[in-house]
Amino acid sequence: MAHIDTVHTIIEAWKTGDIDTVLDQLADDVVYHFHVGSRPLEGRAHIRRFLEKFGAGQTEIAWRITRHVEAGDTLFVEGVDDYVNADGVRMRVPYAGVFEFENGKVLRWRDYVDSQAVEDARQGKAPPEWVEPLLGA
Numbered sequence: 001m002a003h004i005d006t007v008h009t010i011i012e013a014w015k016t017g018d019i020d021t022v023l024d025q026l027a028d029d030v031v032y033h034f035h036v037g038s039r040p041l042e043g044r045a046h047i048r049r050f051l052e053k054f055g056a057g058q059t060e061i062a063w064r065i066t067r068h069v070e071a072g073d074t075l076f077v078e079g080v081d082d083y084v085n086a087d088g089v090r091m092r093v094p095y096a097g098v099f100e101f102e103n104g105k106v107l108r109w110r111d112y113v114d115s116q117a118v119e120d121a122r123q124g125k126a127p128p129e130w131v132e133p134l135l136g137a
Helices: 003-015 019-024 044-053 113-121 131-133
Strands: 026-031 064-071 074-084 091-102 105-113
Touching: 003 019, 003 064, 003 074, 003 091, 003 105, 019 026, 019 044, 044 131, 091 113, 105 113
Parallel strands: 026 105
Antiparallel strands: 064 074, 074 091, 091 105
């Protein structure tokens, strides 16, 4: 199975709130940088707690990958994190991620998002113009 297929499994599970399936795609000693620059989460238990908190109240989840490049056990993705948050605000934020795999499982996961785009979305502002083609993909 291609590594992009594993990430698509994570996305589809996330859309339905199936955290167990998300975690099944991760190595036991996974390290997840949910926001590069912040301290990473280490291990499935820490990631479970983060995902339960982050996903609480999310609806209309339409997270999607529009481009990807895979080289060996490294996968780079670009797309849009798109959902309605617990406050009822549509969040459409450009997203990039790097996944490193070992034995078919995600060993390292780094998310890159524009903090200003997140704050703008929370305030109801439209996403950056360059995101529009990604939204229609």
